[in-house]
Amino acid sequence: MELPLRVVLREDGSADPELDPGLDDEALRILFRKMALLRALDEKGLNLQRAGRIGFYIGATGQEAAEIGSGFALEEGDWVFPSYRDQGVALLQGYPLSELIGQLFGNSSDVTKGRQMPNHWCDRAARVVSVSSPVATQLPQAVGTAYAAKLRGEKIAVIGYFGDGGSSTGEFHAAMNFAGVFRTPNVFFCSNNRYAISLPVARQTAAASIAAKAAAYGIPGVRVDGNDVLAVFRVTRDALERARAGEGPTLIEALTYRIGSHSTSDDATRYRPAEEVEAWRGKDPIKRFAAHLKQRGLLDDPEEKAVFEEAREEVRRTVAVCEAAPPVPPESLVEDVYAEMPWHLEEQREWTRMPEKR
Amino acid sequence: MSQKTYRDALREALREEMIRDERVLILGEEVGVWGGTYAITRSMFTEFGSKRILDTPIAEAAIVGTAVGAAMGGLRPVAELMTINFSLVAMDQIVNNAAKIHYMFGGQIRVPLVIRTPAGWGQLAATHSQTFEAWFAHLPGLIVAMPGTPYDAKGMLKSAIRSDNPVMFIEHARLYGIKGEVPDGEYTLPLGVSDVKRPGRDITIVAYSRMLHVALGAAEALAKDGIECEVIDLRTLRPLDMAPVYASVKKTHRALVLEEDWTTCGMGAEIAARISHDRFDDLDGPVERMGQVEVPMPYARNLEALMFPDERQVTEKVREMLS
Ligand SMILES: Cc1ncc(C[n+]2csc(CCOP(=O)(O)OP(=O)(O)O)c2C)c(N)n1
Numbered sequence: 224m225e226l227p228l229r230v231v232l233r234e235d236g237s238a239d240p241e242l243d244p245g246l247d248d249e250a251l252r253i254l255f256r257k258m259a260l261l262r263a264l265d266e267k268g269l270n271l272q273r274a275g276r277i278g279f280y281i282g283a284t285g286q287e288a289a290e291i292g293s294g295f296a297l298e299e300g301d302w303v304f305p306s307y308r309d310q311g312v313a314l315l316q317g318y319p320l321s322e323l324i325g326q327l328f329g330n331s332s333d334v335t336k337g338r339q340m341p342n343h344w345c346d347r348a349a350r351v352v353s354v355s356s357p358v359a360t361q362l363p364q365a366v367g368t369a370y371a372a373k374l375r376g377e378k379i380a381v382i383g384y385f386g387d388g389g390s391s392t393g394e395f396h397a398a399m400n401f402a403g404v405f406r407t408p409n410v411f412f413c414s415n416n417r418y419a420i421s422l423p424v425a426r427q428t429a430a431a432s433i434a435a436k437a438a439a440y441g442i443p444g445v446r447v448d449g450n451d452v453l454a455v456f457r458v459t460r461d462a463l464e465r466a467r468a469g470e471g472p473t474l475i476e477a478l479t480y481r482i483g484s485h486s487t488s489d490d491a492t493r494y495r496p497a498e499e500v501e502a503w504r505g506k507d508p509i510k511r512f513a514a515h516l517k518q519r520g521l522l523d524d525p526e527e528k529a530v531f532e533e534a535r536e537e538v539r540r541t542v543a544v545c546e547a548a549p550p551v552p553p554e555s556l557v558e559d560v561y562a563e564m565p566w567h568l569e570e571q572r573e574w575t576r577m578p579e580k581r
Numbered sequence: 582m583s584q585k586t587y588r589d590a591l592r593e594a595l596r597e598e599m600i601r602d603e604r605v606l607i608l609g610e611e612v613g614v615w616g617g618t619y620a621i622t623r624s625m626f627t628e629f630g631s632k633r634i635l636d637t638p639i640a641e642a643a644i645v646g647t648a649v650g651a652a653m654g655g656l657r658p659v660a661e662l663m664t665i666n667f668s669l670v671a672m673d674q675i676v677n678n679a680a681k682i683h684y685m686f687g688g689q690i691r692v693p694l695v696i697r698t699p700a701g702w703g704q705l706a707a708t709h710s711q712t713f714e715a716w717f718a719h720l721p722g723l724i725v726a727m728p729g730t731p732y733d734a735k736g737m738l739k740s741a742i743r744s745d746n747p748v749m750f751i752e753h754a755r756l757y758g759i760k761g762e763v764p765d766g767e768y769t770l771p772l773g774v775s776d777v778k779r780p781g782r783d784i785t786i787v788a789y790s791r792m793l794h795v796a797l798g799a800a801e802a803l804a805k806d807g808i809e810c811e812v813i814d815l816r817t818l819r820p821l822d823m824a825p826v827y828a829s830v831k832k833t834h835r836a837l838v839l840e841e842d843w844t845t846c847g848m849g850a851e852i853a854a855r856i857s858h859d860r861f862d863d864l865d866g867p868v869e870r871m872g873q874v875e876v877p878m879p880y881a882r883n884l885e886a887l888m889f890p891d892e893r894q895v896t897e898k899v900r901e902m903l904s
Contacts, residue, residue: 278704278880329881337881340706356708357667358639391638393670419639421615427638494615550883560876571874575887 226434226446231453236514244457248521254295254452255516256530258287258509261311263534267542268327272487277327281342283308285482288508289414291315292455296463300379302350304365307342309384318349325545332548336555359389362398362411369407380466382410388419390433399474403440408466410459411474414449416481421494434476442472449477450508585763587756590731591621594738599629602657605742608635609644609661618663619699619757641667645674645696652694657742662698665751666711679747680722694747701754702878704885710878715847717749718818724748724772725819729793731761733816736770744772753791775822781809784899785829785836787852789815792839799895810899818848827860834865835902841889844872869902
């Protein structure tokens with residue numbers, strides 16, 4: 224069963240009036256600025272790792288439309304259960320840039336106290352839960368939080384992000400099935416960037432699409448052009464509204480492409496043809512949206528340059544502040560293991576305070 | 582003899598066994614075209630092809646489950662789990678199936694399966710830095726190997742593949758690059774045999790995997806002050822060969838166990854209990870153990886550095902035990 228691909232932004236830069244979500248000028252400008260900020264953050268993250276200033280980084284270059292388009296559709300109160308490539312969504316949830324960058328350094332500028340690898344962001348206030356490294360673990364959890372909201376009568380939605388590779392896990396299938404059975408207010412958002420580390424999606428599933436799998440769980444599946452920020456926004460907003468209205472979960476598959484390596488631990492040039500990457504560079508989601516804004520008279524070349532420059536400057540400034548922060552205090556090693564500090568860890572805390580014993 | 586890395590030693594074992602026995606196949610994430618996350622299977626895909634080296638979708642339960650089924654169906658699968666942390670997703674297949682099928686079938690069906698997977702750490706934080714060897718060593722029906730040197734890695738992996746039992750073969754990401762003597766010709770090493778890695782008379786240090794090297798480093802440092810440690814490498818954690826440990830304690834009267842795992846309910850507890858029960862009269866003091874601080878692994882380098890006993894702490898502990 225072939226699901227139609229939802230597209231708003233056409234080749235010539237115009238928007239299909241039928242699917243155009245009708246965002247106002249200010250909203251369109253914000254979308255563009257956030258896409259530029261995400262690009263700037265990723266560039267910096269990769270450079271910091273290369274320079275040995277942070278230990279690891281995972282970029283979303285090429286996937287900005289999927290990230291920012293879906294994140295922009297979220298409303299106050301919605302929860303995000305992200306994967307490790309969803310820094311763009313976190314930014315839109317009100318997760319401060321300084322916290323995102325602080326997390327990369329794992330020093331005292333990190334609100335999570337240097338506990339997790341870079342890209343494992345979480346912020347209670349922004350309703351972004353911690354990324355779990357084992358892929359797709361977050362999806363059944365997203366179902367549980369959605370069920371809690373339903374039971375408490377809260378009109379919110381819970382969105383869970385994952386990759387094409389994540390769709391192979393047992394957790395993915397069980398989560399879809401639970402969500403279908405319990406009719407939870409969930410949106411499952413798959414960024415199909417065509418690769419799971421080195422493995423192309425054709426080796427991950429024999430199905431025609433990931434969205435098609437929704438049918439097996441009795442929930443709607445939607446395929447969207449993941450490099451089209453307006454189309455992604457539109458389908459995600461519709462799915463979130465369905466969820467909040469009590470009409471049940473939706474699976475969205477955004478078709479995009481991972482321009483960079485999986486993370487700073489691999490080298491994609493060793494397993495992907497250069498022509499393929501070049502072809503996708505030509506479909507840059509930010510350039511595509513810029514062309515649309517220009518057509519609408521909302522952007523010109525100098526302004527476009529200025530937006531990127533501002534984004535880079537904001538990232539640069541924030542990096543300078545975060546990097547200068549002192550290391551996390553040694554005694555924090557034993558804190559937060561339990562809700563209260565048990566006696567055996569209290570003893571360990573004494574030990575962490577005695578440099579000569581360590 | 583020539584110097585080879587632990588990584589190359591493992592690859593040699595896999596290659597030799599695949600050539601020797603066409604029933605051997607490898608399956609796991611990224612093991613084929615990419616050559617494995619830690620490059621253990623590098624260039625084997627070109628040599629053996631996609632029928633015997635399977636790049637699987639991401640689903641550890643299905644990787645182990647498929648391997649269990651393939652073993653029951655007459656093959657000798659070697660399943661690679663990208664890291665031991667992801668074995669958690671496959672736990673039911675390992676614990677309730679791989680380890681028990683032979684027993685539950687009244688001995689009618691064997692599961693000649695190897696699960697290869699690295700433990701390890703290095704700013705990988707809470708969910709990516711575990712070892713879990715005690716969990717696996719807890720299970721009747723499973724053999725648990727955890728070699729610490731290139732020589733042992735090769736010989737033991739070959740035996741694991743030839744074994745008619747399911748073997749959990751735990752490697753260590755931080756050992757892949759170390760070099761050691763590995764003979765060029767064919768050899769195997771038995772599973773379930775501990776090994777004296779350094780003779781000594783003053784104290785027995787029991788270790789395995791990466792902590793073996795911490796023990797040897799500490800022993801070297803202490804030797805300069807005339808303290809002779811006997812270092813025993815368990816190599817296999819189930820079945821556990823205590824004979825060399827007992828022989829050693831008879832000489833030294835003191836034992837220290839090093840592990841990288843949390844000590845609560847760990848291998849050190851098992852070793853200490855066995856020595857204390859079986860060789861109580863040989864001991865001049867309690868068996869001591871050192872392991873990981875009992876918190877999840879943090880990311881920050883300054884905190885991570887506090888997590889494991891290092892050579893200096895081990896030497897201090899030994900001096901304290903001898904004073
Ligand atoms: C359970 C589990 N198995 C293996 C891994 C190792 N791993 C990390 S990311 C990844 C690929 C995931 O690909 P995909 O879901 O497509 O997301 P993408 O990285 O493309 O965004 C793998 C196999 C893991 N984190 N968790």
